[in-house]
Amino acid sequence: MRWCWTFVVLSIATLACGRSSLVSVDVFFGDSGAPGPADPPYTETVTFANGLRLALTESPELTLTYPGASGNPFGATRTGHYQPVRFFIPLQSITLSHPLSENFVLSEFVGPTVERGGVWAYVDAQIADHVQRIRSGLGRPVILSSAFRAPEHNSVVGGASYSRHLYGDAVDIDVDQSRSDANTIGQEVFNEAMDVGVDFVLPLIDTSVDVSGQTRVSWVHIDDRGFR
Ligand SMILES: [Zn+2]
Numbered sequence: 001m002r003w004c005w006t007f008v009v010l011s012i013a014t015l016a017c018g019r020s021s022l023v024s025v026d027v028f029f030g031d032s033g034a035p036g037p038a039d040p041p042y043t044e045t046v047t048f049a050n051g052l053r054l055a056l057t058e059s060p061e062l063t064l065t066y067p068g069a070s071g072n073p074f075g076a077t078r079t080g081h082y083q084p085v086r087f088f089i090p091l092q093s094i095t096l097s098h099p100l101s102e103n104f105v106l107s108e109f110v111g112p113t114v115e116r117g118g119v120w121a122y123v124d125a126q127i128a129d130h131v132q133r134i135r136s137g138l139g140r141p142v143i144l145s146s147a148f149r150a151p152e153h154n155s156v157v158g159g160a161s162y163s164r165h166l167y168g169d170a171v172d173i174d175v176d177q178s179r180s181d182a183n184t185i186g187q188e189v190f191n192e193a194m195d196v197g198v199d200f201v202l203p204l205i206d207t208s209v210d211v212s213g214q215t216r217v218s219w220v221h222i223d224d225r226g227f228r
Helices: 002-017 076-082 107-115 125-138 151-156 182-196
Strands: 027-029 045-047 052-055 087-090 144-146 170-174 208-211 214-217 219-223
Touching (some): 107 144, 125 170, 125 219, 182 219
Antiparallel strands (some): 144 170, 208 214
16 A cells, blocks of 8 residues: 555656656655665665655766676675666755654764765665664664765775675764773674674774774774675
8 A cells, every 4th residue: 555655756756847847856755665785876766764755866977986796895786786876866866954863864974975066876775774773773873984986086085896885785984993991882883783683883993093092992894795
């Protein structure tokens, strides 16, 4: 029944807005159930755990900048998880303050892309749900320092060629490295991420920096790459 309702809303939106309006984008709420497995978006919509459903748009030019799936670091068994992203959220046609969950809005996942003038992004529903669960488990706000990165953006910041940030299912949770308890905070985030069941958490030693001779966690990288 709820899917029927969704189709009705979509039909009305299409009739009312037409397809010619530059600012028209199909945004509607429905009953999503739990987010599905975290693969790159091969469909034309993404539905978040709170029911927000966004219509995605193809950007062949951006897709062409993705590395070929066959070169992924895990070999032939993982090519399905590294297909170039085909469908993106059209950032210029959407309100960036849309809540994706209780405590997070879209802009928190795509802010760096927007700041660089990017107009396309992708946010995986499962990682958005997991970020919320981590935040709820911690019982305090967390800052997302990076989520989606287009290949060119990823290259500029020195990300790995096949970084999951390209595929929209990776998030870096910021840790204030100036704090003497940064490692404790990082470990708490790490533990929560493991508890909620994200596919991968980068070892903290790989996201630590030197602060006046002390090794301190600077961020926690988590992703839902779709395999473990
Ligand atoms: Zn990361």
